[in-house]
Amino acid sequence: MFFPASKVIYFLITPSNLFIFTVLAGLLLSATTRLRRTGTGLATLGALGLALGGLAPLSEALLLPLEQRFAPFPADAPAPAGIIVLGGAVEAGLSEARDQVVVNDAGERPIYLAELARRFPGARLVFSGGSGFIGGGVAEADVISRQADVIGVPRTRLILENRSRNTYENAAFTAALVQPKPGERWLLVTSAWHMPRAIGCFRQAGFTVDAFPVDYRTRGWSDLTRVNGFASDGLLQLDLAVKEWVGLAAYRWSGYTPDWLPGPEPAPAPGSASR
Structure with missing residues (x-):
């Protein structure tokens, strides 16, 4: 069940999909119900998510802790x-x-x-x-x-x-x-x-x-000061980053990994026996 469930859940929570669904839901509420203020708020929230997720260095902020975790x-x-x-x-x-x-x-x-x-x-x-x-x-x-x-x-x-x-x-x-x-x-x-x-x-x-x-996917911490030239690039990276962080949490909860964010093993203390 884990494998098919992970595919369905990720489709629903992928940021680019979620932002689009939010915009569509807001427009639908505004056009078909009396909840126009709620609908307008949802549509605005979704549009803001698309703009920030696509152009701001949000994806870099999420990817850098992962990519910097292990040295070359x-x-x-x-x-x-x-x-x-x-x-x-x-x-x-x-x-x-x-x-x-x-x-x-x-x-x-x-x-x-x-x-x-x-x-x-x-x-x-x-x-x-x-x-x-x-x-x-x-x-x-x-x-x-x-x-x-x-x-x-x-x-x-x-x-x-x-x-x-x-x-x-x-x-x-x-x-x-x-x-x-x-x-x-x-x-x-x-x-x-x-x-x-x-x-x-x-x-x-x-x-x-x-x-x-x-x-x-990142050059280093200096990427946090850059903006994306194409919103599509930023959203693609954001989807990837969110998927990986969600995957880390799901794998830890399922017992597939021993830590929330696995990293390099600590160097053995001087004089200790090697594994």
Whole structure:
């Protein structure tokens, strides 16, 4: 029930949808009832939400705490035992229909799968991504399997997890599939704004991973002083940010993550035994 319920609830509370529904409800009240003042207030509230959400740096204020939570992966870090890349970047239906890789705004995920495969030739490569649609569909992992040569990933090295529908299942199914050994270092590649929830899910699954954040949507804290040139851009980012914060709360309440906002694990105290 969690998966279909999350889709329906998110559709209803997505800020851009909610603002539009508020405007329409206000106009309907004003035109068809005696509650004209209430209707006008609702319509004004919805229009103000669209304007502020689209033009003001509201989305940046919500995204920055997520994207700044984990530092970029050090360039001089030792080679990991394996690399896990989460789905969410491949438009599986379009890719299937057009017989080529079609990516969305998170396209850095498969790009860095290829880069890390080249950089760490001995690491195991895992791509975790099924279908995110209710009722099923083409799995992202299956598209990646067929188009591995196009994105520059050796197909013979790929370990594919094609059943997961959300981040919780990414972690649970991947942990069961690869069964990491104690002491192994694995990298987790996903969008910077999605990294806290993803790290939390993997920790809850008993799988210790290091963050390799990609797909940044902000440049840094200076973005709080900027305004958006296009309202559509701001609303797109706001929808994304609200979805992620709601997802963090829902996952914590459901027991899918150990913390409200998972972050880096504290460094061990001097002289303490390493895990």
